[in-house]
Amino acid sequence: MTERLVVVGGDAAGMSAASQARRRRGPDVLEIVVLERGSDTSYSACGIPYWIGEVVDAREDLVVRTPQQFRDVHHIQARTRHEVVAVDTDAGRVRVRDLGSGREYDEPYDQLLLAMGAVPLRPDLPGLDGPGVFGVQTLDDGQAILDHLDAKDVRHAVVVGAGYIGLEMAEAMVVRGYTVDLIERTERPMRTIDADLGCQVADAMQGMGIRLHLETEVVAVEHHGDRGMRVTTSAGELPADVVILGLGSRPNTELARAAGIPVGDESGGVVVDVRQRARVEGVWAAGDCAEVHHRVTRAPTTIALGTIANKTGRVAGINLGGDYATFPGVLGTAVTKICGVEIGRTGLGETDAHAAGYDPVCATVETTTKAGYWPDTASMQVKVIAERRSGRLLGAQIVGEEGSCKRIDTFAAALWNEMTVEELLNVDLSYAPPFSAVWDPVLIGARKAWDAVLADETR
Incomplete structure (x- = not known):
């Protein structure tokens, strides 16, 4: 009898898992359905700032495998623009919304992998949901930013948040020739490194012309149509033709919580064992939405990195394919280049x-x-x-x-x-x-x- 695996999320963790499961079990014994709310599967979100900064030529260069390739070569049904809105673990099914038609339907499963990734932090502030204000998570987000830049006479860019994405996007805006203001509520950029080294990052950014507004918070964004925007901060106002949010992210666990699937109080991610099994029979989790074991602190945590997403997805897929694998943990190793x-x-x-x-x-x-x-x-x-x-x-x-x-x-x-x-x-x-x-x-x-x-x- 054919078993059915449904994967929620079609990027690093989800597609790694689907591919590993398919290598071990053919379509006659395992049917695989991937439901992805975005327009792409298996893409490099880390490359978006370099695409916008014109280092990468085209959107297609950031896509590893298309939904059509997964269907034709790997016999994996990859359905893009399909959002899972609810999970029923008792009935073994998910509720799916086709974002193109608006139609909703139920998709049954024998095994369910949650690989929804993380969601960008977006404070509930006036004007932050208006036109010209963008998060940076998916290729659709990157395309929306480029479309805006091409359609407007952009001169001033404001970047909010000085983590990896915020800094990389600030540099991309400078490369495009814009005046760039970067707002950070803490005393320095790149708080994942200690202050004695972080000051060098600030010096390099200022040397490239980026204006840093440290220990400053955004209060509101005022929209003035063709006249652009004004970003109100705790230290004054800044003009803007585009606003980029780089405030970090949190695990995307709303579906899991609503379905009664345990989520860690400290980690914020779906609780899993070393094989990536959640604490509900038939449910697995991998990637940014799942907690991982930190090998130094010995505590559960979540770290949104593509390396970890691919590895945890691989482990989940091996197990779903009938073999045995465990994930030994993380160190939070990361690199970047800023200015x-x-x-x-x-x-x-x-x-x-x-x-x-x-x-x-x-x-x-x-x-x-x-x-x-x-x-x-x-x-x-x-x-x-x-x-x-x-x-x-x-x-x-x-x-x-x-x-x-x-x-x-x-x-x-x-x-x-x-x-x-x-x-x-x-x-x-x-x-x-x-x-x-x-x-x-x-x-x-x-x-x-x-x-x-x-x-x-x-x-």
Whole structure:
């Protein structure tokens, strides 16, 4: 008898799961239906700022596989513009709304995977739902922004929020030649890294012409038709022809909550086990809407990253396909590039470590991406966070010029394996002048952190 898998959400987690399940079970034994409320499946949301900033040429370049390819090649029914509005776990069915026709119908399932992703934060403020104000989550959002920019005489852009998306979109607006004001309610941009490194990000943005309004909050957006908008803030008013919201996101769990599927109080994501099973028979969850285990804090959390979405989707799909897989957790490793500055982080920052109950010691070093005498060597800062006395690595951060940031992956590998900074400083990394100094920046950071541990013991 053919079993039926229904997937809610057709991007990274959902399509990874569907593909893995299909590899293990053919269409004669497993029917797969994917319901996606947007217009695309399996696309790179991370590439949207680069598409808008004209680094990526076309929308199609960000699509990995189209719904037609999933149907024709993989025998997966990928229905775009179909939104799931309710889940009935007792009856084993979901209520679906066809956004094209408005028709609603029931879709039965034997197994259900929730992969709805995250929803952008959008404060309930006057004017924030008006024309010319955009979130950045889907390719449809990106297209709406481009259509607006092409149709209007845009000169002033206001970006609200200084996280990854906000900063990347601010840079994209500068690249397009607009005057850019960035509003952030806290004291610095990029709060996922510690303040002593984050100041470099602010300097780079200001050096590119972005006007930062820190410790400032948006109060309202006034719309004046063809005369554009005025953004009212706690510090005054700013003109705007386009407003971009980059305020972060939260797990999209409304469907799960309404259906009685447990959601974590602390994580905010659907509660799952190591195989991505929810606490309701026949229901699974993966991606941004599902909680994950943090390997350093040991606590459940949610982290909206495409890497994690693909991995958790893969694990869910293997299990749904009849094999066995588990997801071992996350470190929150992430990289980006803002205004020529590369930024990388993994594990806990200094503030995070204190909040998690650790007593950390830290070391920050100034170093170079290559041998100091190499013609195009660039500067970088490395910060290493270790546990006091034990020297266990807790996290690392890197800010620097080109060639800096991917070294965070070495720290991530060491952190994954619960190494101490003493163990890390003796790892046999490669060396040649065009690639690093004889002491690689990773090793210098680990060595200085170990020195800090030893110095603390002798006090």
